Amino acid sequence: MIKAAQSGASSNFLQAYSIIEIADNDLRRELAKISGSDDYVNQTGVFYIFVADWYRQAQILQTENKDVKALQNMEALTVAIVDTTIAAQNMAIAAESMGLGICYIGGIRNDIDKVADLLDLPELTVPLFGLTIGMPKTRNEVKPRLPRANILSVNAYNRVTVSDLQAYNEQTSDYYANRSHHQKSTDWTQEMSNFLTKPRREDVAKFLKKQGFTLN
Amino acid sequence: MIKAAQSGASSNFLQAYSIIEIADNDLRRELAKISGSDDYVNQTGVFYIFVADWYRQAQILQTENKDVKALQNMEALTVAIVDTTIAAQNMAIAAESMGLGICYIGGIRNDIDKVADLLDLPELTVPLFGLTIGMPKTRNEVKPRLPRANILSVNAYNRVTVSDLQAYNEQTSDYYANRSHHQKSTDWTQEMSNFLTKPRREDVAKFLKKQGFTLN
Numbered sequence: 001m002i003k004a005a006q007s008g009a010s011s012n013f014l015q016a017y018s019i020i021e022i023a024d025n026d027l028r029r030e031l032a033k034i035s036g037s038d039d040y041v042n043q044t045g046v047f048y049i050f051v052a053d054w055y056r057q058a059q060i061l062q063t064e065n066k067d068v069k070a071l072q073n074m075e076a077l078t079v080a081i082v083d084t085t086i087a088a089q090n091m092a093i094a095a096e097s098m099g100l101g102i103c104y105i106g107g108i109r110n111d112i113d114k115v116a117d118l119l120d121l122p123e124l125t126v127p128l129f130g131l132t133i134g135m136p137k138t139r140n141e142v143k144p145r146l147p148r149a150n151i152l153s154v155n156a157y158n159r160v161t162v163s164d165l166q167a168y169n170e171q172t173s174d175y176y177a178n179r180s181h182h183q184k185s186t187d188w189t190q191e192m193s194n195f196l197t198k199p200r201r202e203d204v205a206k207f208l209k210k211q212g213f214t215l216n
Numbered sequence: 217m218i219k220a221a222q223s224g225a226s227s228n229f230l231q232a233y234s235i236i237e238i239a240d241n242d243l244r245r246e247l248a249k250i251s252g253s254d255d256y257v258n259q260t261g262v263f264y265i266f267v268a269d270w271y272r273q274a275q276i277l278q279t280e281n282k283d284v285k286a287l288q289n290m291e292a293l294t295v296a297i298v299d300t301t302i303a304a305q306n307m308a309i310a311a312e313s314m315g316l317g318i319c320y321i322g323g324i325r326n327d328i329d330k331v332a333d334l335l336d337l338p339e340l341t342v343p344l345f346g347l348t349i350g351m352p353k354t355r356n357e358v359k360p361r362l363p364r365a366n367i368l369s370v371n372a373y374n375r376v377t378v379s380d381l382q383a384y385n386e387q388t389s390d391y392y393a394n395r396s397h398h399q400k401s402t403d404w405t406q407e408m409s410n411f412l413t414k415p416r417r418e419d420v421a422k423f424l425k426k427q428g429f430t431l432n
Contacts, residue, residue, distance in 0.1 A: 002368055006361040008305065011322050012411055013404075015362050024371045056366070056376050057412055060405045063378045066413065074424060074431070075325065075417035078297060082322075082345065085301035089224065093309050106227050106298075109291065120372040129298065145222040146231050150272070152218055155240045156336040160272050162279045188229075189276045195228055196273055197282065201291035205432045208290060215290070215431045216421045 001046070001133065004094030008086040014057065017084035020049040020119055022130075027118065034114060035107030035130065045100070045134035049108065049115075050088045052080035054124035071124055072214045084128050095133045105130030112207045123212040141179050144171050146188075165189055217262070217349065220310030224302040230273070233300035236265040236335055238346075243334065247346065250330060251323030261316070261350035265324065265331075266304045268296035270340035287340055288430045300344050307347060317352030320345050328423045339428040357395050360387050362404075381405055 005019060022028045031049070032041035041047055054071040061068050070076060092102045106129045108115045115127045145151075147168050150160050169187035176184050186194075208215060221235060238244045247265070248257035257263055270287040277284050286292060308318045322345045324331045331343045361367075363384055366376050385403035392400050402410075424431060 002364055006364075006367065007358075009308070009318075009320050011320070013359060013407065014411075015367065017367070018373065019368050020373060021368065021370045027371055051373070055373075056362075056381070057408050059376065059378050060381075060408050061412060064409055066409065070412040070415045073415050073418060074421035075415070078325075078344075078420065079322070081294060081297045082301050085298050086305045089302045089305040090309070092225070093306070102225075104225050104227070104302075106295070109294075122373065122375060125373065128294075142223075143229060146272075148218055148222075151222065151231065151233070152235050152237065154237045155243055157234065157236060157267070157271075157338065157341065159338055160275065162275050165272070165276075191229065192273050192276050193280055193282065195230075196277060196286040199286045199289050199291070202289060204294065205290035 001048075001091050001094060005087040005091040008090040010083050010086070011079045014079065014083060016053055016057070016080040017087050018051040018053040018055075018125070019087070020051060022047045022049060030118060031108060031115065031130065034111045035105050036110060037103075037105050037107045040103045040132055041105060041130065043134070044103070044132035046132070047105075048091070048131045048133070049119060050084050050128050050131060051119075051121065052077070052084045052126040052128050054080055055122050058124050068124065068212070072212055073216055077126075077208070077213050077215070080126070081128060088129070088131050091131060091133075100133050101136030101139075103132045105132060109201050109204060112201070112204055113210070116207070116211070121211075126208065126211060140181070141175070144168075144175050147171075162189060217264075217307050217310060221303040221307040224306040226299050226302070227295045230295060230299060232269055232273070232296040233303050234267040234269040234271075234341070235303070236267060238263045238265060246334060247324060247331065250327045251321050251346065252326060253319075253321050253323050256319045256348055257321060257346065259350075260319070260348035262348070263321075264307070264347045264349070265335060266300050266344050266347060267335075267337065268293070268300045268342040268344050270296055271338050274340050284340070284428070288428055289432055293342075293424065293429050293431070296342070297344060304345070304347050307349075311349045316349050317355075319348045321348060325417050325420060328417070328420055329426070332423070332427070337427075342424065342427060356397070357391070360384075360391050363387075378405060
């Protein structure tokens, strides 16, 4: 799993991420609780936390008495998030190719400051998400993705209007009504509207600043 | 390729990304020039731009007279970057599984404002990176990744010091000296130190704000 994660591309070979394996069950339960994902996190095989990470580079620069500005701006944060996600998705695909199941746990950002504390994270690191890997008891139906015309364009961005999403709403309405678990009467735009009624995790920016990112 | 990209996980099924295929050769050359990646971008099979994208959700919220605050903060931007990267890496793996080669082109962020203009990107969208896919003429050696001990920890973050990186420096020094192309006398910490001497792409944050992200 780790080798698969590390085999992904990395911007300028920076490898700006770390992986923390959560082997301690008490710690796992605490992270599960923060995430609101008790079942997913506690009843799985392994649980990894993926950390966007400039700490190694900060050590290198500080040893040479250089400042760490290059690690702090929005470009640097973006690079680290992308590097980390490439590594995680490589691991996810490796797991799935072996018949295992995975679940991303973005819920660790529900209390990102606490998670960083629990994992003893230093400056210029961000606990981005968890990834569970285990033997799936069942296999869910595949959720229908956005129609290609709503997500792919050629040469210039295609502005999708709500009426363009009509066909997808019919498709997802049918999916939600008839799937084998958690059936409900809704469609994609309704789900989006409900979910995005108010901003989520408003302390993330504050946490990032505390970690040394300037967000500029 | 598009189906593989769309098959990845997506935070709360938000699917906060779009893909733009660059089919026009003049446009491709212009993007290649901005990226400083002429050879990679112009001599490949297809070239996609991956866009972190809240525009669809903005349309849904605005149609219901809701404000778009939930799409603007650092959490929302993080979700979109992660969703976009999962999709891209899924596409990359699908391509590689068929014997094709890929290259991420982060260089589009060299002039991110211009790229957004060329692609007619609306508010709440970010051109994150390009991805080239083609038939590789040759296959490079695999670059040695950080030793597992430098990237993986258990239960709590393992603070890596520069002296911990000694073994990796020996390994990468050997790699850079002996690889089949572009041999050079360097090692990983030296590469990092040189590359990170000053902040890169300092206009990214300004661009994000222009697009409607509050970075708070």
